[in-house]
Amino acid sequence: MDVVARELTYHYNKGAKFAVLALDDVSLNIAEGEFFGVIGHTGSGKSTFIQHLNALIPVEKGSLIVGSYDLSKRDKKTKKSLPEVRKKVGMVFQYPEYQLFAETVYDDVAFGIKNFYKSADKSIIDQKVRKAIETVGLNYDEIKGKSPFTLSGGQKRRVAIAGVIAVEPEILVLDEPCAGLDPQGKTKLWKLLHDIHKTTAKTVIIVSHDMNDVAEQCSKAAMFDNGKIVAVGTPKELFSNVKLIENAGLEVPVTCYLTDELKELVDIDSDFKTSSFAKAFADAVKNR
Amino acid sequence: MIKDVAFGQYYPVASFVHKMDPRAKILYLTAYIVLIFIVKNFYGFAVCAAFLALAVIFSRVPILKVLRSVRAIIFIIIVTFLINLFLHREDQDVVIFNWWIFTITYGSLRFALFMALRLVMLILGSSILTLTTTPVSLTDGIESLMSPLKIVRFPVHELALVMSIALRFIPTLMEETERIISAQKARGADFESGNLVSRVKALIPILIPLIISAFRRADELGDAMEARCYTGSKVRTKYKKLKLGVNDVIALFFVLAAFAGVIVLNVYTTAII
Numbered sequence: 373m374d375v376v377a378r379e380l381t382y383h384y385n386k387g388a389k390f391a392v393l394a395l396d397d398v399s400l401n402i403a404e405g406e407f408f409g410v411i412g413h414t415g416s417g418k419s420t421f422i423q424h425l426n427a428l429i430p431v432e433k434g435s436l437i438v439g440s441y442d443l444s445k446r447d448k449k450t451k452k453s454l455p456e457v458r459k460k461v462g463m464v465f466q467y468p469e470y471q472l473f474a475e476t477v478y479d480d481v482a483f484g485i486k487n488f489y490k491s492a493d494k495s496i497i498d499q500k501v502r503k504a505i506e507t508v509g510l511n512y513d514e515i516k517g518k519s520p521f522t523l524s525g526g527q528k529r530r531v532a533i534a535g536v537i538a539v540e541p542e543i544l545v546l547d548e549p550c551a552g553l554d555p556q557g558k559t560k561l562w563k564l565l566h567d568i569h570k571t572t573a574k575t576v577i578i579v580s581h582d583m584n585d586v587a588e589q590c591s592k593a594a595m596f597d598n599g600k601i602v603a604v605g606t607p608k609e610l611f612s613n614v615k616l617i618e619n620a621g622l623e624v625p626v627t628c629y630l631t632d633e634l635k636e637l638v639d640i641d642s643d644f645k646t647s648s649f650a651k652a653f654a655d656a657v658k659n660r
Numbered sequence: 661m662i663k664d665v666a667f668g669q670y671y672p673v674a675s676f677v678h679k680m681d682p683r684a685k686i687l688y689l690t691a692y693i694v695l696i697f698i699v700k701n702f703y704g705f706a707v708c709a710a711f712l713a714l715a716v717i718f719s720r721v722p723i724l725k726v727l728r729s730v731r732a733i734i735f736i737i738i739v740t741f742l743i744n745l746f747l748h749r750e751d752q753d754v755v756i757f758n759w760w761i762f763t764i765t766y767g768s769l770r771f772a773l774f775m776a777l778r779l780v781m782l783i784l785g786s787s788i789l790t791l792t793t794t795p796v797s798l799t800d801g802i803e804s805l806m807s808p809l810k811i812v813r814f815p816v817h818e819l820a821l822v823m824s825i826a827l828r829f830i831p832t833l834m835e836e837t838e839r840i841i842s843a844q845k846a847r848g849a850d851f852e853s854g855n856l857v858s859r860v861k862a863l864i865p866i867l868i869p870l871i872i873s874a875f876r877r878a879d880e881l882g883d884a885m886e887a888r889c890y891t892g893s894k895v896r897t898k899y900k901k902l903k904l905g906v907n908d909v910i911a912l913f914f915v916l917a918a919f920a921g922v923i924v925l926n927v928y929t930t931a932i933i
Contacts, residue, residue, distance in 0.1 A: 428842050455848060463846035470836075471843040473868040483865065487848025521872070535847060 373439030373460060373542050373575065375402040375425060380434040382420055394420040396599035398434070402592075404542075407569055408577045409586040409607075412596030413621040418579050419466075421596065422545050425577070426461035427454050439542070459488040462541030462573070466548045468532035469525065477523075477531050478516040481505060484539045504538035505531070507572070508564060526557045530564075537568055544573035548580060562589055587611060587625040587644040595620055608643040669729075669787070670794050676907055677719035677792045682801030684908035685789050688915050692785045695918060696778055700926045707921040708781055712788070714914060721791045729787035730780055737779050744772035795827040797900075804902055818892060825881070833874060840869050 382395040395417045402408050412418045423429040424436055424443070431444040441457050442450065465471065474480035481501045485492065492500075505512045508530040515523075520531055529549075537544065549565065550558045566589075569576045580586055586593050587607045594604045597620035603610055611617065614632060617624045627649040631640050638656035642649040677685070692711070699705055716726055730737070750767030757764040790798070803820035810816050841851070844865045851862050 423842065426846055428845060455850075458846055458848055463843075465839060465843045465846070468843065470873055471840055471847075471865075471869055473865045483844075483849075484847035487850065539848070 374404050374437075375400070375543070375575075376435075376437045377401075377421075377424070378435045380421070380424065380431065380436055382424070382429065382432045384420075386432065393599050395424075398596075398599070398601055400594055400601055400604065402575065402577065404574050406575055406577075407566070407589060407591045408575065409590035409593030410577060410579045410596065411581060411583065411586055411593055411622065413581055416596040416620070417599040418596045419547055420599075422463070422547060422577065422579055425543070425545055426458045426463050428463070455488065459539055460541055461543045461545060462536040462539055464533055464536050464544070464546040464549060466551060467529075468536070469520075469528035472520040472528060472532055472535075475519060476517050477505070477520050480520050480531060481535045481538050484535055488539050500538050500540070501534075504534040507537060507568065508534045509560065510534070526553060526560075529553070529561075533564075537572060540572050542573060543575040543577065544568060545577045546579065549578065550580070550582070550585065558585075565589075581622060583611070583617065583623055584625045584646075587627065588646065595622070597621065606643070607645075611644045669725075669790055671721045671725060671791045673720050675718060675720040675792065677715060677788065677911075679905070680792075680907045680911060681902055681904050682793050682797045683804055683902060684904060684911065685793060686798075686801050686805060688911060689785060689789050691915050691919070693782060695922055696781050696785070698926065699778075699922055701929055702774070702777075703925045703929055704922045705777055705781065707918055707925065711914060711918040712781065712784055715785075715788050719788055719792045721788070726784060726787055726791065729783050733779065733783055737776050740779065741772045741776045744775050745769060748772065796824060797902075799824040799827065800898075800900070800902060817896070829874075829877065832877070833870065836873055837866065837870055840866050 377398055377400045380395050380398040381393075384392040384394050398417070398421060400421075410418045410422060420429060424431065425438060427443050430446075435442070435444040437443070438457060438461060441453055443457065472480050474483060478501055481504055482497050485497050485500050489496070501516070502512045505515065510527065510530055515527075515531075520528060523531065533546075533549075544565075546565070550561055553561060562585075565576060565578070578586075578590065590607055592604070592606055593610055595602050595610060595617070602620055603613070603616055611624050611628045614624050614628055617628075625644050627642065627644040627646060630649065630653075631642065631644070634640060634653070638653070638660060640649065640652045640656050642652040692708070695708055695711075699708060716723055745764055745768055746762055748765075748768040748771045750765070750771070753765040753767040755763060755765050756769065793801070799820050802823070803816055806814070806816045806819070845851075849862060849865055851859065854862070
């Protein structure tokens with residue numbers, strides 16, 4: 373499923389005196405198979421944009437096509453297809469552990485499955501829950517009967533993510549998935565997301581304001597500023613233009629500064645991932 | 661959708677009424693409410709309406725914004741109106757309409773209109789207070805007005821603190837609710853279809869995370885207050901001291917004029933209407 377947005381515009385509190393322009397003429401393509409980063413500082417419109425993708429926010433102006441669904445239409449047929457859209461576009465909100473509610477981990481993970489596969493029988497639900505919990509790296513038999521509120525923060529987040537991927541969405545959208553995690557938890561989560569990208573979800577869309585993460589993880593990224601898209605491209609393309617990123621109120625990856633500083637001494641050509649930067653740097657020093 | 665609920669509906673403009681001392685506004689509102697209840701006829705209401713109109717004009721709040729507050733209690737108004745219309749009886753009454761057990765008389769129609777008007781005036785007056793006063797200065801005003809109760813060891817300051825914390829967290833919790841609703845919708849939760857039982861059941865995935873987060877926030881806030889050595893009332897001073905000003909005195913004259921008008925009309929008008 374490709375995402376094609378054309379001239380998407382959205383206001384909060386439309387019509388009121390305090391209306392806020394959250395999206396301003398946003399056009400963006402996200403092709404199937406990308407590990408896509410949506411970046412921008414707080415209030416830049418990135419969260420508003422991703423909530424359009426599964427029709428949590430209705431299209432106000434412009435057009436948005438997700439796979440075969442035209443979300444800009446308001447007719448009955450489109451309305452009827454909303455559950456389908458939400459099934460195919462999974463959304464993990466910021467701090468997803470705050471949405472846990474059920475008595476057991478099993479029930480919470482099964483919530484989405486029961487909503488989207490109304491006729492599924494117990495064995496199929498069991499199987500899907502088990503698969504999701506195991507995908508996020510937890511022990512199904514050990515954890516399924518526990519109350520989600522007794523788990524640790526990192527485990528809670530995994531359970532919440534399991535609740536979304538259990539539905540097997542084709543596009544998985546995550547809003548700041550690593551917020552508040554320790555470095556180890558972060559590394560694990562990134563690995564997990566890449567695993568999901570390889571197996572179940574064809575496209576993964578990540579919202580982040582940590583440019584190091586984007587440089588390390590994403591295949592492509594779009595940068596939002598003030599409700600507009602200011603740049604789209606691979607991390608390498610984006611981070612070559614330090615000024616642009618800084619003007620949008622973001623910090624470029626550390627490797628960008630290093631490349632910049634070393635420019636006059638050695639020529640380093642890397643995609644700003646720490647590992648490839650180190651390798652390129654070592655090579656450049658060797659060749660000198 | 662939740663944002664449409666008008667609460668803490670402060671309307672931020674600079675005006676005569678906005679600049680008034682919250683204590684004065686609360687007192688004048690109380691006086692106005694008393695006025696509404698001692699009015700005996702529609703002429704008296706005309707005086708109250710004139711007072712209200714002046715307050716709206718001097719508050720620079722759009723009239724539609726003020727009228728919107730009626731919407732919140734429209735159901736109560738209609739029910740009271742209908743009950744009074746069909747059940748109120750007066751001596752020597754003229755029947756206008758009669759069908760089965762429903763009877764409308766001239767007296768009941770008049771009385772029903774009168775009571776409905778009273779409710780509308782009540783809510784309109786109160787909404788001017790909340791539209792022109794920030795929740796914070798409102799609680800400040802209440803705290804100050806209740807301070808005589810400190811003599812009998814009534815925890816006035818603590819009560820005011822509870823109130824301002826509650827008010828402060830309403831928007832936060834609303835935002836939280838909206839986020840939880842979105843998150844559960846994204847997981848296929850359906851709040852709009854099904855019968856009553858299934859709709860109530862559909863609220864569980866919203867309410868439980870919301871209650872848990874409220875407790876978490878309360879814990880965090882308690883810790884934060886303790887970390888700042890918050891101990892309560894005794895030695896606390898205020899950053900913004902309340903001060904009565906010229907506006908409050910001018911407004912007082914209007915309140916007194918309205919009172920005088922209503923009392924005169926109550927005494928000297930014999931017409932029931």
